[in-house]
Amino acid sequence: MAVDLVESVIDKQQVRDELGDEPDATPLFTAYDDLFKVKHSISRFFTRDINTSFILDHTTNGVLDTSTLGDFRGANVLIRVVNPNNTFRELFLDDELKDVTTTATWNTTTHILTFTAGQFALSQEIALNQESYIRATLTAEGTSLANLIFKVSSNGGSTFNIVTNGAETVFTTPTTAGLKWRIEATGSATVTRITVTYSTV
């Protein structure tokens, strides 16, 4: 026991020696936010007619003379668009969902949607799953957002509700034709992220 106590005292002295005097300055610790997120985003389903293309082992298109060598398949027809947790996000990493009529600059290198007065941006369907979407909330991030008019459609673009950034809108004439967003500019502005949450109730 005595030996243990002596060794304990010696140990404490060694610890003091190694630590040195009481510090006269309080150390500061900085927390760094270096999180990153892996997110799965939109999934889109298309059908494509094979038309008269010859296809080996096909019950009807596998007969030459009836079918034709070469690719005679039709264009992709969009039939479903689904998002995790009914939340769509546009980060301008690609322009797959950019409608061809868009006049604003949708830059997939800088990942910025840039507007001047009079320009607009329109999306393709961002949700389409044989459902009528009753409510949606569009939230945009960027600069000079006061120069932008935000709109959301729940009938495939036939009519749009004008919405306040970050506020929920309720649709009175939704159909199963899907959700689209549209932004119109009254002055210069940029958008770096669009989030649209939606529900069927």
Place this chain on the structure above:
Amino acid sequence: MVFLNQGLNVIRDLLKNAITTGQLGTNGTSPDPTQTNLVAPTAATQLTVTKLTADRFISVEYLLPSTLGNGIEFKEFAIRDSSASALKRGNFAGITKTNTKELVMKTTITIEQ
């Protein structure tokens, strides 16, 4: 301190290289992160996918040809790695496949700050 975009793209490439196939199934229940597979996978639909990358972005394209899956109503999909583990599962309103059409699925993964 932040992850630089090129650091995030390292994560992107790890994921991209892991993804090999896609598959459809017939159960439409909502996905849950604890799941390890499609709920009701259709074996014949497990096919190699095409992958594209851009800055912090992966696009995966799956094609079910006109000769496969006909008469089946699909309600779920997954993308898989080389050991056939499901990495991502999603569900959708049923799509009944016919032999006059191909079914194309495009899905995306983003790496964000």
